[in-house]
Amino acid sequence: MIALITGGANGIGAAVARRLAADGAKIVLADVDDAAGQELAADIGALYVRCDVSALADNEAAVAAALSTYGGLDLAFLNAGVTSGCGLGEDFDLAKYRRAMGVNLDGVVFGVHAALPALTASGGTIVATASMAGIVGVEADPIYAANKHAVVGLVRSLAGQLAPAGVRVQALCPSFADTAIIGEHRALLSELGFPILPVSDVVETFLRVLESDGTGECWFVVPGRESAPFQFRGVPGPR
Structure with a gap:
């Protein structure tokens, strides 16, 4: 397998890379x-490339590096992510907003676009790191929830388009995992008694996603529950 991992230097990306x-x-x-x-x-024994996922050219260069170094690409794990660092009131910061949307949403869109020709050639897989914040509301960071909801919608919508080309696309939706991204929220989560998810649990679910035959699924990873694709039930259709 030849895998491209964005946000691969730390946290979930690094743990998946090691595995x-x-x-x-x-x-x-x-x-x-x-x-x-x-x-x-x-x-x-990996190849490192500097890549700001909010820049299309950087995504294209990372894919090109995989092709030139290893001769192909089987997996794009579009994992890079940041919190917004701002709200929508007096604390709104346009630069922070643009950065959060650029990394969390553009980074997935650009990553898919850049990797798709190579993955079509190999019949490969895309896994995007969304979050439980892509399934439920998050009062502490609505902007983060907004871009993660967008990733969930993108994955679910792309599945049918990419299936004829033999490319699967899946979303990984972990709860608060033990990585740097929870930062200042760590103490509050501890105070509230909210369990922090071991990164190893996310890695195990990631491997299950790779082994599955599904596409367009959004796999939740939360403490104390067996991970599985979230079931989007009860959406009203026309009569």
């Missing part, structure tokens, strides 16, 4: 954290 590399996969780590990315790449 896939241990199983013999060839990995392209795409990130803006050069120090961590280069260190991890050296450790697991």
Whole structure:
């Protein structure tokens, strides 16, 4: 397997990279954290490329690196993500808003666009990291919830389009996982008694997603429950 992982230098991306590399996969780590990315790449025998996923050209360059180095691409794990750092009231910050939308939504759209020709050639798979924030509302960060809901909608909508080309597209929807992205919320979650999800649980679900035959599914990963595709029930249709 040849896999491109965005946001691959840390957190969920790094943990998945380690697991896939241990199983013999060839990995392209795409990130803006050069120090961590280069260190991890050296450790697991991967290729590191600097990639700001909010820039289309960077996504295209990361795919090109996979093709030129390894000769193909079987998996695009579009995982890079950030919190917004602002709200919609007096704390609204246009630059932070644009950055959050650029990484969390544009990064998936651009990643799909860049990787699709190579994945069509290989009959490959796209996995996008959404979040439980893509399924439920999140008062603490509505902008984050908005772009993660968009990722969920994108994955569900692309599935039928990409199926004839033999490309599967899936979404990974973890709860609050033990990564740097929860940052300042860690203490509050602990105070509220909300369990923080081990990254290893997310990795195990990711592997189940790869092994599944489905497409257009949104796999929830929450503490104390067996992961599975979320069932979008009760949507009213025309009569």
